[in-house]
Amino acid sequence: GDLQGVMDKLDYLQDLGVEVVYFNPLFVSPSNHKYDIQDYDYIDPHYGKIVDDGGEVLPNGVTDNSQATKYKKRTTGLKNLEASNELFIKLVEELHRRGMKVILDGVFNHCGSFNKWMDRERIYEGEEDYEPGAYVSADSPYRSYFRFFKEGPENWPYNANYDGWWGHDTLPKLNYEDSVKLENYILYIGRKWVSPPYNVDGWRLDVAADLGRSNEYNHEFWQKFRRAVKDANPNALILAEHYGDPSDWLKGDEWDTVMNYDAFMEPVTWFLTGMEKHSDEAREELLGNIDNFIGSMAHHMSNMLTPSLQVAMNELSNHDHSRFLTRTNHMVGRVEHLGPEAANEYVNKAVMREAVVMQMTWVGAPTVYYGDEAGVCGFTDPDNRRTYPWGHEDQELIAFHKEAIRIHKEHPALKTGSLKILGGEENILSYARFKGHDRIIVVINNRSERAEVKVPVWEAEIPIKCRMKRLLYSYKDGYTTEYEEYLVEDGEVVANMGPHSALVLGMRNEEDHDWLYIL
Incomplete structure (x- = not known):
């Protein structure tokens, strides 16, 4: 809901394994999404703190109604803005105390039409200490901040005839x-x-x-x-x-x-669901298409050097696209056509768990969109911005995220290790991540039936003959972390994979006594 709400839930975020909090825009703005920024210097009091609603007793000497109204607006607004900035400082300090970090959303291509620089809605016009906005006066000191398409006082005001981002007049470029x-x-x-x-x-x-x-x-x-x-x-x-x-x-x-759409979100979504990331299209020929997946990943990853790849934002969902869990139902459309309940219907949590395993083991920084871990569904914006379901969470999915996040955090190979594709066929994928003695193998069965998968683990420098232990197995109806051993023979491990499953194995290397892990 607001910054205090985040503060109150930091124990939850820390227990989940979160290390960095990325906020969508927090600066003053009239909208819910706040990509139409009104003031870059202050946190919006609706997210921050409202300490004064404007109903205070006026100081001595202030009696005129218009003067009183302006006084209330100015002093009340400033109190709330300063209090909101102070609350944000406390939040960042608490995050840092816990060893966590915070990233802000910088909307610098455009601002909002409410911004004092434009003032299309004329909320600043005539206010003390405010210069006229570019929409209000051709002599505005902010005139050069925007491009107007007509000149001449006879055309003033210009009826929003200015350059807006993608033509949106509420988002002047x-x-x-x-x-x-x-x-x-x-x-x-x-x-x-x-x-x-x-x-x-x-x-x-x-x-x-x-x-x-x-x-x-x-x-x-x-x-x-x-x-x-x-x-x-x-x-x-x-x-x-x-x-x-x-x-x-x-x-x-x-x-x-960058936000890793091309070398993570899109290839993973097409491979596991056959859906476009807005749920605007279904392409059966891309569902389980291993050649498309490997080719897309190889092409787009080649556009980034390793340091950028290792910290790229690997998301399954975010504020601009449908929820990944909703994509698993293969429904094409948006909330205005299908209704909100359709986003929750026929979803496949097993496929979601496959995606989470890939998210936590692929090259990049796994980034969980709030509520994905709790089973939140939704079509694309605005349906994807539903509130977190406090008291109605999918506790099993949360627990699964904790296990997957734990594995990611415990293994250097998953942060800065190399990547090697070990094999693939229709709806089957295996790959290795490795760094030093830390080696990880990921096996995914995205088929709706069982599959016997032979994985050439020797290519990841796994010994030709050894034992491995199971750390995590996700399957159609849930997941398990119970111990079980598997054999590697002739450099291969044979995994009997259930429908829509992912397997986590670990190996004891008797020569150097290091544990090696296979997912």
């Missing part, structure tokens, strides 16, 4: 090329929130490749942004939302990494 003042301010914001007293640990950059009017300026700006942020906090992460080849931005002087 920021015009950096014509305003050094705007550029400097956003660079200041980039520094401000990663510096004391806020001390956030990084930025996620919304529609980062869209910023500016040219590719040349886009790169110029992000180079400046990186210098500003890294000078203030050298360890701050710069992670961009991006679709397509990000290699031009990942040369070490702009972004650190």
Whole structure:
């Protein structure tokens, strides 16, 4: 619900195994999604803290009604804004005390039409200490912050005839090329929130490749942004939302990494569900298509160097797409056509568990969208933003996430290890992650029937003959962590996999006494 709610649930997040909290936009905004930012300097009191509702007794000498109204609005608003920033500082301090980090959402390509710079809704017009917005006056000091398409006082106001992101008039695109003042301010914001007293640990950059009017300026700006942020906090992460080849931005002087749609979310979704990530399309020919999966992964992973890949945001769901659990029902459509209940129907939790195993073992940083671990369903935005089901959680799915997260955190191979595909056929996949003595093998059976899978574990430098122990087995009706031994003969392990299953095995190497694990 709000930042205090997050504070109250930090024990839950820590018990789940969360190490970093990424927030969608928190800055002042009139919307629920808050990608139409009104003020970059303050946390929105609806998420932060409302200490004053404006009903205070006026000070001596303030009697005029209009004057009183303005006084209330100004002083009440400032109190709430400052209190919200203070609460955010406390939240970050508590996260850091627990050894956790926090990433903010940076929406710098566009702002909101409510922003004082534009003031299309005229909420700042005539207010003390506020200059007229670009929509209110052609002489506004913020005029150059935006591109208007008509000139001349006879056309003023211009009826929203300005450049909006993807044509949205509530999201006026920021015009950096014509305003050094705007550029400097956003660079200041980039520094401000990663510096004391806020001390956030990084930025996620919304529609980062869209910023500016040219590719040349886009790169110029992000180079400046990186210098500003890294000078203030050298360890701050710069992670961009991006679709397509990000290699031009990942040369070490702009972004650190990206939200990993192309080299994780999309290939995994097509392979396990045959669904497009919005649930807008079903493609039977991609369901279980091992050639497409391996080819897509090889192609898109090649566009990133290893350091960027290792910290790329590997999500199954997020605020822009349908919930992964809903994709397992193979229903094509959106909530306005199918209704909200359809998102919950015919889902396959076994397939969801397969996806979680892949998420926790593939190259990159596993990122869980709130509620995915508790069984939350939903079609694409806005249905994907349902509230967390406190008191109605899928406890088994939460417990499974804890086991998978634990395995990820305990093994260096899953953080910085190499990757090798060991085998695959229709709806069957096996791969290795390895680093030093830490070796991990992942086996997935996405078929709706049992399958005997032979895995050439010798390719991951597993001994030709040895024993392995089962650590985790996910199957159609649940999962188990009960101990069981398997034999490796002639460098292969034979796994009898149930429908929609994933297997976790471990091996004792008698020569160096290290445990090796097979998933």
